[in-house]
Amino acid sequence: MSLMTSWVAGADEPGCDFPLNNLPYGVFDDGRGPRMGVAIGDFVLDVGAVDHGLEPALFAAPSWNAVMAAGPEVWAALRARLTELLGQAEHRAAVAPHLVPLEGVRLLMPFAVSEFTDFYASKNHAFNVGTMFRGPENALPPNWLSIPIGYNGRASSVVVSGTEVTRPWGQLKGPQDEMPRFAPCARFDLELEMGAIVGTPSQGMVSVAQADEMIFGYVLLNDWSARDIQAWEYQPLGPFQAKATATSISPWIVTAAALAPFRAPTPKRERELLPYLREPGPMLYDIDLEVALAPEGGEESVIARTNYAEMYYSAAQQLCHHTTSGCAMRTGDLLGSGTISGSTPGSRGSLLEMSWGGKEPLELPGGATRSFLEDGDTLTLRGAAQGDGYRIGFGACTGKVLPAVPQPDWTKD
Amino acid sequence: MSLMTSWVAGADEPGCDFPLNNLPYGVFDDGRGPRMGVAIGDFVLDVGAVDHGLEPALFAAPSWNAVMAAGPEVWAALRARLTELLGQAEHRAAVAPHLVPLEGVRLLMPFAVSEFTDFYASKNHAFNVGTMFRGPENALPPNWLSIPIGYNGRASSVVVSGTEVTRPWGQLKGPQDEMPRFAPCARFDLELEMGAIVGTPSQGMVSVAQADEMIFGYVLLNDWSARDIQAWEYQPLGPFQAKATATSISPWIVTAAALAPFRAPTPKRERELLPYLREPGPMLYDIDLEVALAPEGGEESVIARTNYAEMYYSAAQQLCHHTTSGCAMRTGDLLGSGTISGSTPGSRGSLLEMSWGGKEPLELPGGATRSFLEDGDTLTLRGAAQGDGYRIGFGACTGKVLPAVPQPDWTKD
Numbered sequence: 001m002s003l004m005t006s007w008v009a010g011a012d013e014p015g016c017d018f019p020l021n022n023l024p025y026g027v028f029d030d031g032r033g034p035r036m037g038v039a040i041g042d043f044v045l046d047v048g049a050v051d052h053g054l055e056p057a058l059f060a061a062p063s064w065n066a067v068m069a070a071g072p073e074v075w076a077a078l079r080a081r082l083t084e085l086l087g088q089a090e091h092r093a094a095v096a097p098h099l100v101p102l103e104g105v106r107l108l109m110p111f112a113v114s115e116f117t118d119f120y121a122s123k124n125h126a127f128n129v130g131t132m133f134r135g136p137e138n139a140l141p142p143n144w145l146s147i148p149i150g151y152n153g154r155a156s157s158v159v160v161s162g163t164e165v166t167r168p169w170g171q172l173k174g175p176q177d178e179m180p181r182f183a184p185c186a187r188f189d190l191e192l193e194m195g196a197i198v199g200t201p202s203q204g205m206v207s208v209a210q211a212d213e214m215i216f217g218y219v220l221l222n223d224w225s226a227r228d229i230q231a232w233e234y235q236p237l238g239p240f241q242a243k244a245t246a247t248s249i250s251p252w253i254v255t256a257a258a259l260a261p262f263r264a265p266t267p268k269r270e271r272e273l274l275p276y277l278r279e280p281g282p283m284l285y286d287i288d289l290e291v292a293l294a295p296e297g298g299e300e301s302v303i304a305r306t307n308y309a310e311m312y313y314s315a316a317q318q319l320c321h322h323t324t325s326g327c328a329m330r331t332g333d334l335l336g337s338g339t340i341s342g343s344t345p346g347s348r349g350s351l352l353e354m355s356w357g358g359k360e361p362l363e364l365p366g367g368a369t370r371s372f373l374e375d376g377d378t379l380t381l382r383g384a385a386q387g388d389g390y391r392i393g394f395g396a397c398t399g400k401v402l403p404a405v406p407q408p409d410w411t412k413d
Numbered sequence: 414m415s416l417m418t419s420w421v422a423g424a425d426e427p428g429c430d431f432p433l434n435n436l437p438y439g440v441f442d443d444g445r446g447p448r449m450g451v452a453i454g455d456f457v458l459d460v461g462a463v464d465h466g467l468e469p470a471l472f473a474a475p476s477w478n479a480v481m482a483a484g485p486e487v488w489a490a491l492r493a494r495l496t497e498l499l500g501q502a503e504h505r506a507a508v509a510p511h512l513v514p515l516e517g518v519r520l521l522m523p524f525a526v527s528e529f530t531d532f533y534a535s536k537n538h539a540f541n542v543g544t545m546f547r548g549p550e551n552a553l554p555p556n557w558l559s560i561p562i563g564y565n566g567r568a569s570s571v572v573v574s575g576t577e578v579t580r581p582w583g584q585l586k587g588p589q590d591e592m593p594r595f596a597p598c599a600r601f602d603l604e605l606e607m608g609a610i611v612g613t614p615s616q617g618m619v620s621v622a623q624a625d626e627m628i629f630g631y632v633l634l635n636d637w638s639a640r641d642i643q644a645w646e647y648q649p650l651g652p653f654q655a656k657a658t659a660t661s662i663s664p665w666i667v668t669a670a671a672l673a674p675f676r677a678p679t680p681k682r683e684r685e686l687l688p689y690l691r692e693p694g695p696m697l698y699d700i701d702l703e704v705a706l707a708p709e710g711g712e713e714s715v716i717a718r719t720n721y722a723e724m725y726y727s728a729a730q731q732l733c734h735h736t737t738s739g740c741a742m743r744t745g746d747l748l749g750s751g752t753i754s755g756s757t758p759g760s761r762g763s764l765l766e767m768s769w770g771g772k773e774p775l776e777l778p779g780g781a782t783r784s785f786l787e788d789g790d791t792l793t794l795r796g797a798a799q800g801d802g803y804r805i806g807f808g809a810c811t812g813k814v815l816p817a818v819p820q821p822d823w824t825k826d
Contacts, residue, residue: 114568114569115528115567115568115569120649120650141648141649142648143584143586143593143645143646143648146584146586146592146593147584147593147645147646149646149649149650149653150650150653151564151565151650151651151653152564152565152566152567152653153565154528154565154740155527155528156527156528156740156741156742156743156746157739157740157741166739168737168738168739169618169737169738169739170737170738171556171559171560171687171737173556173559179559179684180556180559180560180687181687182687182688182689182737204818205582205818205821205824207821207823208823209823226738229738232556232560233556233560233562234649234650234651235554235555235556236533236554236562236647236651237533237562237563237564237647237651237652238564238647238649238650238651238652239650239651240562240563240564240565241734241735241737241738241740242738244735244738244739244740245738245739245740246739271592274584274593274594274595274824275595275823275824275825275826276595276821276823276824321654322654322657324581324582324583324584324595324654325581325582325583325639325642325654325655325657325658326570326579326581326582326657326658326659326818327567327569327570327654327657327658328569328570329569330569333569405617405618408618408620408689410620410621410622410688410689411618411687411688411689412688413688
């Protein structure tokens with residue numbers, strides 16, 4: 001696959017995140033109210049306003065859920081029609097009036113999240129975290145090589161890129177403390193992840209192949225994490241308030257169709273998987289990922305680079321496993337991949353790993369250091385699949401850390 | 414408070430679950446489509462069809478979410494108006510045509526569940542389970558007396574009473590097995606719980622008192638649990654597929670207003686709570702609960718009796734804790750109390766406890782025994798607050814266990 005050319009300004013430029021090959025879906029507001037849009041070059045197309053050839057009802061709400069629920073045939077028809085409208089110059093006169101410059105629009109949540117599930121499926125991440133807590137011999141939990149471990153997160157805290165994130169309060173208890181106290185989180189962290197979005201719903205068990213077909217697209221995802229809250233609360237039932245402050249996603253849903261040329265295999269299995277989890281073909285994607293941190297008023301620097309193909313389990317395997325119990329999956333369900341870490345120090349997807357639990361603070365340009373996030377820090381996730389002369393970009397997933405709110409009266413002695 | 418009399422047949426009978434004091438909210442279908450209803454005596458009132466004095470839009474959807482979102486003033490106004498219409502004989506002519514006999518209607522989900530959180534907040538239950546796994550000295554996790562431990566469950570699997578529950582498949586690995594296998598659950602269990610339903614939403618931290626005011630009402634809740642799936646999957650991130658097959662709720666939302674005369678205190682604290690979790694007054698309720706089991710074609714027998722006031726943490730405390738991280742709560746959020754167990758063998762809320770992990774099978778009338786649930790078993794939860802000459806009943810929460818589905822091809826070697 002090579003660059004597909006478009007008449008829209010910027011779309012054919014090298015390094016453009018949104019060439020005609022991409023066509024990611026979002027929701028934008030240019031001051032005239034929120035509408036469904038597709039990014040192309042330096043513009044967003046007001047997709048409901050053009051002759052898309054589909055039911056107008058699919059574009060009535062400012063959210064992609066109705067299109068997602070409509071299923072793969074509609075997805076393919078819309079993509080084909082948009083490729084035609086934005087690729088062939090004969091449509092320019094009809095379509096150009098509905099292009100809005102990206103610069104200046106506000107991007108909103110591209111879909112309504114039904115439920116949010118987060119996984120723990122990068123082996124390097126699980127190994128790093130396990131080593132810190134239990135030593136390298138017992139780093140991986142016994143089930144890890146057999147199950148794509150997941151837990152249910154909180155959909156109400158999923159926010160779109162650009163939303164500021166307020167440092168949470170919570171119960172904290174250090175290993176030396178006799179009793180817990182209620183205080184602002186002191187070990188606030190990021191988690192670099194990809195999010196897979198369920199398009200078509202299911203009832204009962206589905207196979208890995210069926211699960212893969214249910215996935216509408218992908219976003220970048222930062223699962224903000226309060227490590228000190230987590231350490232005290234998570235036994236025996238898992239993370240709860242430590243993960244409920246915010247989960248940021250990038251504003252554009254990059255479709256599975258756009259990513260198809262970038263399929264990558266999961267790594268060689270260290271333990272044979274049960275048959276239901278075996279993949280009929282490569283189901284990961286080769287997507288370069290990076291995390292950048294900018295202190296308040298300071299310069300941004302990249303603190304990690306990795307790739308989605310580092311995962312041990314694909315989103316299709318995770319979704320398949322999610323349905324084994326008969327659990328119904330719905331349009332708008334969001335599945336976080338789990339923190340994506342590579343095998344080298346520069347490729348770790350969380351500050352917990354980068355600073356090795358705070359023991360080896362990260363050095364930033366200008367002399368500042370970070371063990372965990374400080375107030376005023378802005379984090380930006382970026383990602384793109386690199387094609388032959390083009391890229392499938394995700395746009396940025398950014399969020400600034402605000403100080404904790406003042407202590408409410410009812411929390412005081 | 415004593416019995417409030419009604420002109421509706423059955424409402425003043427001793428032992429009636431639905432006297433005028435109760436007025437629980439549900440959704441019913443008598444063959445003419447689903448509508449919002451209130452139970453009274455032997456009938457359900459088609460509440461949208463009478464002169465309720467509120468916005469008709471609140472009764473447009475067959476779900477109580479719009480009323481729940483409208484807040485405490487609307488809740489009080491509706492309750493006052495229904496009390497008038499169903500209590501004063503002068504309204505009989507206008508209202509009676511909109512009463513439908515309860516016998517013969519199908520009861521549907523009374524509200525749309527936004528998200529489902531399940532807690533672990535009965536000390537006897539936590540102690541029993543902990544004793545089985547870690548011995549009595551280490552039975553309670555270190556955080557248990559400080560935190561109302563909770564985890565996010567799956568809203569898509571919440572079903573209304575009467576829905577049959579299919580035994581799940583899952584990854585199982587016994588302590589002696591070298592590798593896991595994919596098989597139907599062999600340790601399928603119930604969990605006797607109460608569910609609290611969030612009416613008014615919140616953004617940011619709320620106090621226990623504010624949380625209590627956000628709660629619209631309560632239901633009985635059976636959180637079906639696959640103990641063998643849970644044992645293998647739950648470390649380190651908590652229960653996932655073990656709890657995703659089904660969660661059954663009783664069909665009537667019993668309002669906090671109806672339960673107000675039955676307030677009960679949480680027990681004496683064994684460790685002082687942090688200030689934010691302290692209650693300004695009694696926030697539990699005195700609600701008698703029971704579980705009955707009927708084998709296929711066999712007789713029903715009560716296998717457990719307990720009371721909601723056995724909880725260590727109230728729903729208000731749980732909801733308050735849920736918001737500490739800044740987690741937004743929404744109309745329709747459902748909070749499971751956690752399994753409710755008393756201190757005696759006959760008051761345990763799960764078969765895991767009743768059969769002590771399968772070591773002491775429960776004897777049923779007629780000679781059958783149960784360690785865990787068998788196909789064809791029907792479970793029924795019942796509950797009521799006992800007033801002076803009346804009761805606030807919840808109606809039954811029932812579910813029959815169906816055999817696992819045949820093994821799908823893709824799960825075979």
